Amino acid sequence: MAEERKSGHRRRVHYAGRYPRRFEEKYKEHAPEKYADTVEHIIDKGSTPAGMHISICVDEILSILAVQPGERGLDCTLGYGGHSRRLLERLAGQGHLTSLDIDPIESVKTEARLRALGYGEDIFSVRRINFAEIDRVAEEQGRFDFVLADLGVSSMQIDDPARGFSYKVEGPLDLRMNPERGMSAAERLRELSREEIEGMLRENADEPYAHELAAAITRCFRAGKCLDTTSALRELIEQTLGALKSVQALSAAERKEELKKSCQRSFQALRIDINHEYEVLEQLLTKLPGVLNPGGRVAILSFHSGEDRLVKRSFKELRRAGIYAEIAEELTRPSAEECVRNPRARSAKLRWAVRGACAQEAPGWSS
Numbered sequence: 001m002a003e004e005r006k007s008g009h010r011r012r013v014h015y016a017g018r019y020p021r022r023f024e025e026k027y028k029e030h031a032p033e034k035y036a037d038t039v040e041h042i043i044d045k046g047s048t049p050a051g052m053h054i055s056i057c058v059d060e061i062l063s064i065l066a067v068q069p070g071e072r073g074l075d076c077t078l079g080y081g082g083h084s085r086r087l088l089e090r091l092a093g094q095g096h097l098t099s100l101d102i103d104p105i106e107s108v109k110t111e112a113r114l115r116a117l118g119y120g121e122d123i124f125s126v127r128r129i130n131f132a133e134i135d136r137v138a139e140e141q142g143r144f145d146f147v148l149a150d151l152g153v154s155s156m157q158i159d160d161p162a163r164g165f166s167y168k169v170e171g172p173l174d175l176r177m178n179p180e181r182g183m184s185a186a187e188r189l190r191e192l193s194r195e196e197i198e199g200m201l202r203e204n205a206d207e208p209y210a211h212e213l214a215a216a217i218t219r220c221f222r223a224g225k226c227l228d229t230t231s232a233l234r235e236l237i238e239q240t241l242g243a244l245k246s247v248q249a250l251s252a253a254e255r256k257e258e259l260k261k262s263c264q265r266s267f268q269a270l271r272i273d274i275n276h277e278y279e280v281l282e283q284l285l286t287k288l289p290g291v292l293n294p295g296g297r298v299a300i301l302s303f304h305s306g307e308d309r310l311v312k313r314s315f316k317e318l319r320r321a322g323i324y325a326e327i328a329e330e331l332t333r334p335s336a337e338e339c340v341r342n343p344r345a346r347s348a349k350l351r352w353a354v355r356g357a358c359a360q361e362a363p364g365w366s367s
């Protein structure tokens with residue numbers, strides 16, 4: 001209220017209760033520059049304000065990348081720009097950072113925010129391009145001294161009901177990081193066979209109810225029904241699990257937890273599938289050595305075991321081939337303190353590699 005009086009504004013959106021619940025009611029969180037106290041209070045409580053993303057493992061990444069003024073860097077995943085901003089601070093006005101993102105909605109807002117902080121084209125470029133094409137970026141801009149990839153989706157994408165990433169809120173079943181390209185998750189489900197849906201749920205999220213869910217989804221389409229919204233898919237998962245004897249035997253609290261996890265896994269599996277997340281990560285990993293200068297550092301933050309396995313395997317193989325001089329022997333995880341402050345950091349896994357000073361060209365990667 002004091003903030004409102006100071007800024008001369010009345011509460012613009014009416015909501016029931018003391019705090020807004022719906023995404024569109026959280027107008028203070030959408031304007032962190034204006035309502036800094038509110039935003040700080042929400043972060044202190046361990047939540048992410050709507051329209052924001054709290055960057056993960058920032059100190060660890062800065063220490064791995066050891067950015068020096070005058071260097072040239074690439075942030076493959078701009079998101080809210082938290083990491084990019086810290087990397088730009090380390091450049092201290094000398095050198096250049098290029099940041100990529102395929103999200104045409106959030107990347108525009110983030111670029112405007114960073115430009116408003118005084119980062120001009122001379123030091124900072126934003127490209128709306130898939131990181132699978134880093135070779136193209138390096139062809140235009142030259143090789144990089146440091147590269148960061150913070151995989152997956154941002155909190156802004158998850159929290160915006162219109163993007164359809166969350167089973168918790170009603171929205172279209174979309175889940176595309178770039179909604180201007182490809183097909184939505186609803187369209188994709190309609191074109192898959194029962195076996196393909198089952199395989200997708202199993203391979204992308206180790207879903208234990210993959211068989212039952214795939215059968216229920218195809219039955220639903222055969223009956224002429226739609227699965228076009230996040231809540232329609234959540235209800236189908238709820239009904240399918242609710243009909244299983246093994247789930248009925250659980251306590252109410254256990255059933256609730258089982259349903260929550262199955263929803264999380266199913267939405268994750270769909271997201272990975274429609275955004276081709278494994279395929280683009282493999283391309284990034286293959287092309288990385290070709291875009292790094294000798295001695296160049298790379299840090300990759302991943303959020304589930306499937307991604308981490310790919311990163312670990314690629315780094316190990318390229319270390320054995322003498323292309324990387326050094327790689328992380330152990331995973332770096334966010335501190336317990338960071339996980340309390342930002343529960344979304346809990347599943348983060350950080351790995352790094354350093355390109356050899358006179359690395360041999362390996363077949364299959366461009367330089």
Ligand SMILES: C[S@@+](CC[C@H](N)C(=O)[O-])C[C@H]1O[C@@H](n2cnc3c(N)ncnc32)[C@H](O)[C@@H]1O
Nearest residue numbers: 055077079080081082083101102103130131150
């Ligand atoms: C976890 S967020 C990054 C958050 C960012 N590091 C920060 O500090 O705000 C991941 C971002 O990468 C983008 N992204 C995911 N896959 C991508 C890809 N293949 N190419 C380019 N951007 C991608 C997403 O759209 C999202 O904005």
